[in-house]
Amino acid sequence: MQTDNTSGLTRKQIIELTGVSYYTLTHLRLTNQLPIIKHPRGSGDKTLYHPDAVIIILDYLANKKGGN
Structure with a gap:
């Protein structure tokens, strides 16, 4: 996956x-x-999440499934 923003x-x-x-x-x-690298400054600006956000989300989803 190519991205212009190599830092986040x-x-x-993240959804993909x-x-x-x-x-x-x-x-x-x-x-x-979720750890955020860059908060949006206005409409149309993107939020950049730290790569550790993927681990946090996967843990959250695993705990959610395990709790049912």
């Missing part, structure tokens, strides 16, 4: 890598559970 991952890239739903990703972001 976009929302789309983990299979997490948009709503779950938004929940984790809004509750400050």
Whole structure:
């Protein structure tokens, strides 16, 4: 997967890598559970997530499935 931003991952890239739903990703972001490299400065600007966010999301999904 090629990206212009080699230092971080976009929302789309994280969704493709983990299979997490948009709503779950938004929940984790809004509750400050994901490390963010660059916060958006306005409309159209992308949030860049730290690569460790993938591990956090996969752990969250595993715990969610295991709890049912």
